[in-house]
Structure formats: C-alpha cells, structure tokens
Amino acid sequence: MTAFPFLTREDPNAKIKGSRDPLGIQPVWAAFGRHLVLNLTTQSSSVRGFTSVLLARWFGERLIGSGRMPAEAALDVFLRFEQVAAYVRHVAHGVADSAIRGIERVRLHLEETGGRPRIDLGRTGRILADQKTYGLWGLYSVPARRSGWLAEGPVGLTEEARAFVEQHYIRPMGRKVARLERLLVEGGRLDTRRGGDQVFQLLVGPLQPGFTAAERGFYGRDLRDGGGLPGADLQRRFREELEAADRLAQGFGRGDVEALVERTVSTRPELAEKLLRIARIEAVVAPADALFELVLARDGRAVDAVAAEVGAAWRGPLPHLDRMAFESLAVEIERASSRERREHMAVCDAALSGGDLAGAIRGVVRWNARVMAERKSAPWVTLARDGTLQVRYRGIERRLPSGDELASLWANSYFVDALKAVTRELRG
Numbered sequence: 001m002t003a004f005p006f007l008t009r010e011d012p013n014a015k016i017k018g019s020r021d022p023l024g025i026q027p028v029w030a031a032f033g034r035h036l037v038l039n040l041t042t043q044s045s046s047v048r049g050f051t052s053v054l055l056a057r058w059f060g061e062r063l064i065g066s067g068r069m070p071a072e073a074a075l076d077v078f079l080r081f082e083q084v085a086a087y088v089r090h091v092a093h094g095v096a097d098s099a100i101r102g103i104e105r106v107r108l109h110l111e112e113t114g115g116r117p118r119i120d121l122g123r124t125g126r127i128l129a130d131q132k133t134y135g136l137w138g139l140y141s142v143p144a145r146r147s148g149w150l151a152e153g154p155v156g157l158t159e160e161a162r163a164f165v166e167q168h169y170i171r172p173m174g175r176k177v178a179r180l181e182r183l184l185v186e187g188g189r190l191d192t193r194r195g196g197d198q199v200f201q202l203l204v205g206p207l208q209p210g211f212t213a214a215e216r217g218f219y220g221r222d223l224r225d226g227g228g229l230p231g232a233d234l235q236r237r238f239r240e241e242l243e244a245a246d247r248l249a250q251g252f253g254r255g256d257v258e259a260l261v262e263r264t265v266s267t268r269p270e271l272a273e274k275l276l277r278i279a280r281i282e283a284v285v286a287p288a289d290a291l292f293e294l295v296l297a298r299d300g301r302a303v304d305a306v307a308a309e310v311g312a313a314w315r316g317p318l319p320h321l322d323r324m325a326f327e328s329l330a331v332e333i334e335r336a337s338s339r340e341r342r343e344h345m346a347v348c349d350a351a352l353s354g355g356d357l358a359g360a361i362r363g364v365v366r367w368n369a370r371v372m373a374e375r376k377s378a379p380w381v382t383l384a385r386d387g388t389l390q391v392r393y394r395g396i397e398r399r400l401p402s403g404d405e406l407a408s409l410w411a412n413s414y415f416v417d418a419l420k421a422v423t424r425e426l427r428g
Contacts, residue, residue: 022380023288023368023371025412030414033413036271037414037415038229038231038232039226040419041143042415042417044143046100048095049136050144052207053149055081057156059081060078060154061156069185076121079137080120084190084203085203092204093204093208101135102128102134105126109125147223147226148229149161210428234274235419239419242416242423252416254409254410282410284321284348287401290400290409291361292367292368295361295391296395297397298389299389299390300388300389301389303358303388318352318353323349347363378392381393
C-alpha cells in the first residue's frame with residue numbers, strides 16, 4: 001500500500017457538543033462499558049455508516065495514490081463521499097432517521113434543488129454544520145479503526161478490509177466507477193430523480209439496508225463481535241445472551257442487567273460479574289445526575305428545603321446501593337477519572353445509601369466543583385454561607401424521578417445500545 005503523510009487524525013474523543021456531563025460521569029461509565037463493548041461508541045450504531053467509511057477511505061487512497069488528488073485532499077474526498085452516500089441511502093432506501101448523520105440537511109438540499117443536490121464542501125453542500133467532527137469522519141473512524149479496518153493515516157484500509165471492499169463493492173461497479181471518482185475529485189451535482197443517475201445507481205446496492213451472507217460474516221465478526229481485540233470473546237458471548245434473552249428491541253437498562261445476570265450467573269460468571277459492576281455504578285450515578293439537575297433549577301433555595309422536596313418524591317432509601325460493592329469499584333473509578341472525583345462520588349454514594357439527602361445534595365455540588373476545576377472552569381452552583389444554593393448555570397426544570405421509578409432508573413448506555421442496533425441490523 002502507498003504510504004501517505006499523516007494529515008488529520010480523527011478525534012477519538014469526538015462527541016456531540018452540548019453533552020454537558022457536569023459531574024464527569026462519562027469517562028467512568030465508558031470505562032466500565034468497555035469491558036463488554038470494545039469497539040463501538042454511542043454514536044456509531046449504523047452498519048451502513050461503516051460501509052460508507054470503508055468506501056470513502058478506499059476512494060481516498062485510490063485517488064491520492066494515482067495522483068489525481070493531492071495528499072492533503074484526503075478529508076475532502078471522504079466528506080464528498082459521505083454526502084453522496086447520505087443521498088443514496090435516503091432516496092433509494094428511505095432511511096430518514098439518525099442512521100444518516102445530517103439527515104435534516106439532506107432533506108432540505110433535496111427539496112431546494114429539486115432532487116439534484118450539490119456535492120461540495122461549501123455551505124450548499126455540507127450536510128452538517130461541522131461535517132468533519134459530527135459526521136462519519138469524527139464519529140465512526142475510531143470504532144472502525146478499533147475493528148481492525150483502517151490503515152494508519154487519513155486514507156486507506158487494512159489488507160483484509162481492502163480485499164473485502166474490492167471484492168464485494170468495487171469489482172461489481174466495473175468501469176462506471178470513474179464517474180463516481182470524478183464527482184469525488186471535482187464535486188458537482190448528484191441526480192437522484194427517477195432512480196438517479198449513474199453515480200447514484202452505483203451505490204444503491206452497496207448501501208442497501210439488507211446484507212449479503214458475506215457482509216454478515218465480515219461485519220458480524222469485526223464490528224458486532226469485536227474482531228481480534230483482546231476480550232472480544234466476552235463481547236461475542238454478551239451479544240449472544242442479548243439475542244437469546246430477546247433483549248435487542250429496547251434501550252439498555254436495569255431490566256437487561258437483571259435478566260442477563262439471572263441467565264449467566266452460573267454458566268458465564270465473568271459476564272455476570274461485569275454486568276453487576278455496571279449496575280452498581282449506575283445505582284449511584286443515575287440518581288446523582290437527577291439530583292444535580294434538580295439543584296440547577298433551585299437557585300436561592302435552602303439545601304434542607306430541596307432535600308425535603310426530594311424526600312417527599314423518593315419516599316425512603318434508594319435501591320441497589322451497597323457500600324462494600326461500591327468500594328470494590330473504587331480503583332477502577334479512580335483510574336477512569338481521578339482520585340478526587342472518586343472521593344466525591346464515594347461521599348455522594350454514602351449519603352444516598354444512608355438516606356442523607358441534604359448530604360447528597362452538598363456532595364453533588366462539591367462533585368461538580370471538582371469536575372469544573374479539572375476543566376479549568378467555574379462550578380455551576382455553589383453553597384452560600386446561609387446554606388442556600390447559588391446557581392450560576394441555571395438548568396431547565398425537569399421532573400424528578402418518582403420513588404417508584406428509582407428501582408429501574410438508568411441514565412447511561414455503556415455502549416450497549418450501539419451493540420444492540422448493529423446486531424438488529426445484521427439480523428435484518
């Protein structure tokens with residue numbers, strides 16, 4: 001394979017802006033989730049999104065390697081291909097949801113151009129305000145690399161992935177592929193009307209919602225089941241249990257954990273143990289997050305008054321809290337975040353375990369202050385000397401979960417929703 005200069009590495013931490021995470025919970029749940037799902041992320045849940053990444057990388061390597069594009073144009077080729085693929089998936093196959101990054105602008109451009117959208121990198125072509133960060137490059141490239149498909153640098157595939165792409169996608173295109181390459185180099189119009197032009201038709205097959213047996217084998221092994229990553233066997237067994245227990249249709253939550261632990265505690269104890277650790281983390285972070293959201297809407301209120309309000313809604317001790325079980329997670333929590341964050345989380349956990357809601361409120365306030373200090377920012381709320389809450393970042397009023405809802409309260413995905421989505425797609 002031709003070597004290219006390393007130009008722009010995809011950001012491995014790319015995630016949707018506006019994800020506030022004021023308690024810094026994301027790195028903690030992500031660390032625990034990685035024991036079960038090694039390669040996927042919360043935003044990378046469309047198999048055909050990965051097909052688009054593979055094809056875009058292949059065309060980038062081909063066009064740069066043949067001298068038709070300069071090496072620094074690798075990103076341009078990728079983004080143009082992403083646009084073409086989005087229109088094909090929407091028009092030819094009716095995909096109209098978040099499986100297409102930028103679906104709203106795809107619809108708008110089709111309407112404004114009468115079905116002949118521009119493929120370019122300017123305002124009239126982009127399908128996201130920042131297509132590089134929030135499209136396939138930023139959100140799918142890292143999980144594709146972890147799945148063993150991407151060569152180092154901004155273009156190209158690993159040998160096995162390239163062989164698959166060429167055999168199953170490129171070879172059937174024949175000489176007509178030259179028209180697609182011209183569009184990726186120069187930009188221009190894509191005609192999607194009445195079945196679409198020749199370029200449109202080239203990608204209808206590779207981007208269809210259904211999968212061939214060869215595709216199911218390829219994506220199933222590397223994407224769904226973790227490929228050759230250390231620990232992939234546990235991911236495969238976890239996926240098998242999700243399917244066997246018929247837990248693919250709904251979002252991941254405590255019901256999944258309880259059903260799967262019951263199924264696996266004697267037959268697959270390692271899997272059951274990982275699930276129980278996730279359940280214990282969620283038992284504190286989900287109510288802590290809900291508590292902090294309430295605090296942000298209670299500016300000027302006394303801590304004790306807010307605690308009384310919470311107590312009236314929750315009506316008793318919180319379920320699923322176990323101090324000894326939490327202590328067994330402390331080392332991993334600290335490794336995923338920081339010693340100070342682990343200590344603040346432990347304070348909050350102890351307060352919630354003991355029914356000390358005022359202590360828990362003070363705990364989440366100090367927890368947020370620590371997280372903001374690590375980010376070199378001001379805390380969102382402080383405690384005045386008279387015991388009132390001084391909110392600097394006022395939140396939207398959200399309904400506090402009721403006491404009846406606490407037993408099933410769940411806020412984070414642990415990447416399992418993405419695994420479920422990929423598994424559902426490959427099952428058809």
